[in-house]
Amino acid sequence: MTLFENTVKLRGFLVKDSASPPSDGVTDDAFAVLxxxxxxxxxNIAYSEWIPRTTCHRIVCPGPYFCGFTRGMKRGEYVEVEGELYVYDYERPVVVEGERFTAERFRCEVRALQVRRLERPPMVVDTGEND
Known part of the structure; x- marks a missing residue:
């Protein structure tokens, strides 16, 4: 048993094409983003209905291996990512009624340890008719 664990496993569809550097620009500190x-x-119990929610996750894939592996991944591909959750704060300038303030914001991202392409699952469409 480990005292602390920071692991995330996500499975879903890519929202857009992967962003990775060109092959001649890959260095040891390069990364790709999915x-x-x-x-x-x-x-919702009151209305007896399911309220769906779609969440978009930013996946940072560090290193030259991931840059090469993720290059060419296209929107709509079905993938599984295992990694670690990173949360960091940053300050953002905000203007309210002409006055300038700084607001603390935070961003969450997953740093990939493993990325797998999966076979696209068969789509099931509910037509509402009982056979």
Whole structure:
């Protein structure tokens, strides 16, 4: 048993094409970025309906290996990512009624440890008719 663990496993569809540097620009500190959509939701008991929610996750894939592996990944591909969750703060300038303030913001991202292309699942469409 480990005392602390920071692991994330996501499976979903790419929202857009992968962003990776060109092959002649790959260095040891290069990285590729994927945007992965996952779906979840909640059941509204009062109306007896499912309320779906789609979340887009920013996946940072560090290193030359990932830059080469993710290059060519296109929007709509079905992938699985295992990695670690990183949360960091940054300050953002905000103007309210002509006055300048700084607002603390935070950003979450997943740093990939493993990326797998998966076979696209068969789509099931509910036509509302019972056979």
């Amino acid at each position: 945007f992965l959509a996952t779906m979840s939701g909640t059941w």
